[in-house]
Amino acid sequence: xxxxxxxxxxxxxxxxxxxxxxxxxxxxxxxxxxxxxxxxxxxxxxxxxxxxxxxxxxxxxxxxxxxxxxxxxxxxxxxxxxxxxxxxxxxxxxxxxxxxxxxxxxxxxxxxxxxxxxxxxxxxxxxxxxxxxxxxxxxxxxxxxxxxxxxxxxxxxxxxxxxxxxxxxxxxxxxxxxxxxxxxxxxxxxxxxxxxxxxxxxxxxxxxxxxxxxxxxxxxxxxxxxxxxxxxxxxxxxxxxxxxxxxxxxxxxxxxxxxxxxxxxxxxxxxxxxxxxxxxxxxxxxxxxxxxxxxxxxxxxxxxxxxxxxxxxxxxxxxxxxxxxxxxxxxxxxxxxxxxxxxxxxxxxxxxxxxxxxxxxxxxxxxxxxxxxxxxxxxxxxxxxxxxxxxxxxxxxxxxxxxxxxxxxxxxxxxxxxxxxxxxxxxxxxxxxxxxxxxxxxxxxxxxxxxxxxxxxxxxxxxxxxx
Amino acid sequence: xxxxxxxxxxxxxxxxxxxxxxxxxxxxxxxxxxxxxxxxxxxxxxxxxxxxxxxxxxxxxxxxxxxxxxxxxxxxxxxxxxxxxxxxxxxxxxxxxxxxxxxxxxxxxxxxxxxxxxxxxxxxxxxxxxxxxxxxxxxxxxxxxxxxxxxxxxxxxxxxxxxxxxxxxxxxxxxxxxxxxxxxxxxxxxxxxxxxxxxxxxxxxxxxxxxxxxxxxxxxxxxxxxxxxxxxxxxxxxxxxxxxxxxxxxxxxxxxxxxxxxxxxxxxxxxxxxxxxxxxxxxxxxxxxxxxxxxxxxxxxxxxxxxxxxxxxxxxxxxxxxxxxxxxxxxxxxxxxxxxxxxxxxxxxxxxxxxxxxxxxxxxxxxxxxxxxxxxxxxxxxxxxxxxxxxxxxxxxxxxxxxxxxxxxxxxxxxxxxxxxxxxxxxxxxxxxxxxxxxxxxxxxxxxxxxxxxxxxxxxxxxxxxxxxxxxxxxxxxxx
Numbered sequence: 001x002x003x004x005x006x007x008x009x010x011x012x013x014x015x016x017x018x019x020x021x022x023x024x025x026x027x028x029x030x031x032x033x034x035x036x037x038x039x040x041x042x043x044x045x046x047x048x049x050x051x052x053x054x055x056x057x058x059x060x061x062x063x064x065x066x067x068x069x070x071x072x073x074x075x076x077x078x079x080x081x082x083x084x085x086x087x088x089x090x091x092x093x094x095x096x097x098x099x100x101x102x103x104x105x106x107x108x109x110x111x112x113x114x115x116x117x118x119x120x121x122x123x124x125x126x127x128x129x130x131x132x133x134x135x136x137x138x139x140x141x142x143x144x145x146x147x148x149x150x151x152x153x154x155x156x157x158x159x160x161x162x163x164x165x166x167x168x169x170x171x172x173x174x175x176x177x178x179x180x181x182x183x184x185x186x187x188x189x190x191x192x193x194x195x196x197x198x199x200x201x202x203x204x205x206x207x208x209x210x211x212x213x214x215x216x217x218x219x220x221x222x223x224x225x226x227x228x229x230x231x232x233x234x235x236x237x238x239x240x241x242x243x244x245x246x247x248x249x250x251x252x253x254x255x256x257x258x259x260x261x262x263x264x265x266x267x268x269x270x271x272x273x274x275x276x277x278x279x280x281x282x283x284x285x286x287x288x289x290x291x292x293x294x295x296x297x298x299x300x301x302x303x304x305x306x307x308x309x310x311x312x313x314x315x316x317x318x319x320x321x322x323x324x325x326x327x328x329x330x331x332x333x334x335x336x337x338x339x340x341x342x343x344x345x346x347x348x349x350x351x352x353x354x355x356x357x358x359x360x361x362x363x364x365x366x367x368x369x370x371x372x373x374x375x376x377x378x379x380x381x382x383x384x385x386x387x388x389x390x391x392x393x394x395x396x397x398x399x400x401x402x403x404x405x406x407x408x409x410x411x412x413x414x415x416x417x418x419x420x421x422x423x424x425x426x427x428x429x430x431x432x433x434x435x436x437x438x439x440x441x442x443x444x445x446x447x448x449x450x451x452x453x454x455x456x457x458x459x460x461x462x463x464x465x466x467x
Numbered sequence: 468x469x470x471x472x473x474x475x476x477x478x479x480x481x482x483x484x485x486x487x488x489x490x491x492x493x494x495x496x497x498x499x500x501x502x503x504x505x506x507x508x509x510x511x512x513x514x515x516x517x518x519x520x521x522x523x524x525x526x527x528x529x530x531x532x533x534x535x536x537x538x539x540x541x542x543x544x545x546x547x548x549x550x551x552x553x554x555x556x557x558x559x560x561x562x563x564x565x566x567x568x569x570x571x572x573x574x575x576x577x578x579x580x581x582x583x584x585x586x587x588x589x590x591x592x593x594x595x596x597x598x599x600x601x602x603x604x605x606x607x608x609x610x611x612x613x614x615x616x617x618x619x620x621x622x623x624x625x626x627x628x629x630x631x632x633x634x635x636x637x638x639x640x641x642x643x644x645x646x647x648x649x650x651x652x653x654x655x656x657x658x659x660x661x662x663x664x665x666x667x668x669x670x671x672x673x674x675x676x677x678x679x680x681x682x683x684x685x686x687x688x689x690x691x692x693x694x695x696x697x698x699x700x701x702x703x704x705x706x707x708x709x710x711x712x713x714x715x716x717x718x719x720x721x722x723x724x725x726x727x728x729x730x731x732x733x734x735x736x737x738x739x740x741x742x743x744x745x746x747x748x749x750x751x752x753x754x755x756x757x758x759x760x761x762x763x764x765x766x767x768x769x770x771x772x773x774x775x776x777x778x779x780x781x782x783x784x785x786x787x788x789x790x791x792x793x794x795x796x797x798x799x800x801x802x803x804x805x806x807x808x809x810x811x812x813x814x815x816x817x818x819x820x821x822x823x824x825x826x827x828x829x830x831x832x833x834x835x836x837x838x839x840x841x842x843x844x845x846x847x848x849x850x851x852x853x854x855x856x857x858x859x860x861x862x863x864x865x866x867x868x869x870x871x872x873x874x875x876x877x878x879x880x881x882x883x884x885x886x887x888x889x890x891x892x893x894x895x896x897x898x899x900x901x902x903x904x905x906x907x908x909x910x911x912x913x914x915x916x917x918x919x920x921x922x923x924x925x926x927x928x929x930x931x932x933x934x935x936x937x938x939x940x941x942x943x944x945x946x947x
Binding site: 085087182183191218292298343 | 514
């Protein structure tokens with residue numbers, strides 16, 4: 001049973017403590033920029049203390065709907081949109097007493113791994129303000145790392161929860177596809193993405209996941225978790241993805257090796273495997289993701305909501321201008337790519353082939369899990385990189401998604417966890433489990449907690465000690 | 468028609484019907500006409516970010532029902548795809564439709580088109596999709612109403628097996644009847660609950676399909692016929708002079724009775740179909756299939772053929788009686804209650820129809836039921852009332868909601884068939900019209916009709932006609 005150690009007592013329910021909380025968050029976030037909007041006093045944020053998360057302040061990535069809060073998706077085209085409804089995952093947390101205090105920054109529509117593709121704000125890494133927090137859920141990761149909230153929601157389409165969690169030194173969970181309702185999550189690549197959690201407390205993560213997961217009548221791709229869950233009792237064997245020497249930066253490689261050794265020391269059998277289709281992961285991922293994105297983002301046309309130009313000749317002109325002026329460069333690029341790969345006559349060559357690769361990867365992973373309980377992998381080849389193009393250009397960032405995209409293409413759950421701090425920046429690894437095997441992920445993370453204790457960045461806010 | 472002698476004509480249809488469901492295809496908004504603009508909308512059907520489609524199971528059921536009724540192979544597994552194109556009234560700028568796995572494929576309808584030979588019209592597929600909203604252009608501005616966005620639509624695509632405007636009109640009327648029988652749609656083309664686009668091509672005999680022209684904006688089966696016949700003549704005219712046709716889409720202009728170019732097609736539209744990731748495939752279970760089975764009824768074409776054979780009706784009678792399911796039910800119940808089929812058919816298609824039109828009632832709403840109708844026809848047959856009185860009785864049933872026998876008793880409308888009573892009346896007429904009597908006796912037999920008319924007038928139409936006639940003849944003879 002998870003025993004939440006986080007202390008959030010009175011942060012929302014005690015008026016004085018709440019005032020000092022708000023003041024401190026504003027102060028700290030001036031430098032970090034994790035929140036696009038911080039509204040702890042919005043109607044609906046009652047000072048309820050009922051439930052497992054009674055009175056806990058939480059942050060929600062700004063591509064997930066919460067009634068009354070903005071829903072910008074980090075895009076100019078939705079800059080003024082206020083959500084008219086609440087996502088199921090958020091609703092369930094609210095029903096358990098959590099209070100949404102703000103919406104966090106992200107790469108526009110979730111497209112990016114640095115938060116630098118946000119049109120509406122800059123977020124920096126709390127460990128080093130010259131560096132990116134990762135992305136696309138960079139705002140949520142930074143907010144949790146800085147201690148502004150004990151729990152934040154993100155979305156993971158190709159690593160967008162795990163990679164920023166890794167860059168910021170917190171836990172990041174990408175649940176099994178279908179285990180958490182997507183209702184209320186602005187779609188980027190519907191068949192790949194899922195709402196995930198970021199926190200410094202593995203027991204809080206397990207509790208929150210338990211609350212959020214389960215079938216939702218508003219999402220037909222959601223499934224009943226209880227019927228599908230894989231028991232955690234039998235973790236004994238872990239396989240490690242064998243990774244070429246040149247693939248990882250040294251601190252990342254060291255953390256990866258240390259994790260393997262720690263597991264052996266803890267009595268797990270640890271062996272290395274390779275995945276023959278690993279090289280195909282990124283191309284397949286980007287083909288499917290951009291194809292779905294080209295349709296998912298078609299609805300943003302300046303007519304019913306969102307940015308509209310001052311003048312248009314006719315409805316077609318209105319849509320054209322709204323999209324031209326409202327979308328950023330990366331979003332336009334992915335829409336164009338997606339449109340290209342879906343052209344009639346070319347589907348077999350691109351989209352169809354990508355789906356075949358997807359099936360292949362699923363099968364490879366199935367065979368991995370037929371003999372192993374968990375798969376250990378790096379999260380990202382580097383630690384948090386510098387802002388701007390100097391260390392990692394857009395293309396390199398995409399290639400670097402190889403380890404995270406696996407879980408999205410296969411639908412399997414994966415958890416990234418902090419291992420240490422090198423050169424003042426966090427390092428970490430991720431574990432992947434078979435479908436609905438989240439319990440195994442929580443268990444292994446808990447077992448490694450004492451070996452690799454979480455550390456705090458400078459200016460960390462301990463909300464448990466607010467007065 | 469001249470064109471048909473020289474060319475093969477190929478007509479295929481794309482028919483859309485709104486399904487009669489309480490709610491929309493993918494959300495719980497009311498599917499209802501005539502409400503204030505943008506009243507029946509929600510984040511889902513307005514395409515707000517983060518919303519997801521939820522399948523309307525009833526729409527799926529109705530889709531299967533129609534597919535089955537059109538002789539299609541119904542899908543063991545059916546799924547949705549996204550059809551991508553931008554249009555201001557389409558909230559998501561893609562339409563959730565069916566592409567790879569529609570509810571039904573390879574159907575066949577055997578129509579008779581009022582001819583003796585049966586014609587086979589193949590159905591390519593039957594698939595479900597969602598409707599778009601509506602754009603209203605008002606001067607400089609364009610208004611949008613999304614009430615219709617997300618309405619469940621069923622599209623039926625035929626192979627190019629129709630040959631003329633007349634056949635097509637008849638096929639469409641058969642189709643409307645079919646879906647109304649099944650209760651799946653009102654299928655009114657003028658109200659927009661049914662739409663029909665047609666493609667037509669002509670070619671020299673045996674050469675296969677010609678260059679296809681697509682026709683739109685035809686708001687009734689009659690306009691479909693007119694537009695097709697116009698196009699057939701136009702194509703024939705071009706081919707006659709050795710010209711060639713352009714693949715294009717044309718609109719029917721119902722004010723000028725002509726078709727006009729809407730757009731030329733350089734290449735086929737690319738809708739970039741791909742599987743809808745938000746919705747799992749649908750695999751009907753036993754309970755679902757049982758509900759579809761329970762929704763099946765005797766289909767109109769079968770019913771027409773059976774009624775005609777079983778009751779020896781004329782084609783026209785069978786056509787009229789099967790036109791609405793309620794009429795057919797009423798007819799058969801009346802016969803069961805003792806009515807003569809032939810009489811029932813002719814009364815239904817004439818006097819009853821007129822009364823219904825005048826009172827704006829349907830047969831089911833009217834005070835006339837099968838039992839009363841059979842009684843009324845029985846009274847005529849037994850000689851208790853004349854046909855003329857029967858019409859008055861029918862009027863009284865509608866106005867007073869009483870049984871025919873009670874009406875006849877109350878009004879004293881039973882036929883006079885007592886010879887003595889009739890003789891008194893005939894004698895009275897003869898006495899009052901001595902000049903006519905003389906003329907008849909002098910050989911002007913035509914004037915006898917006048918005397919009969921007087922007999923009917925004096926008796927308020929109750930005199931038994933045959934008996935009165937023979938009494939008149941007898942008295943005229945006797946007095947010579």
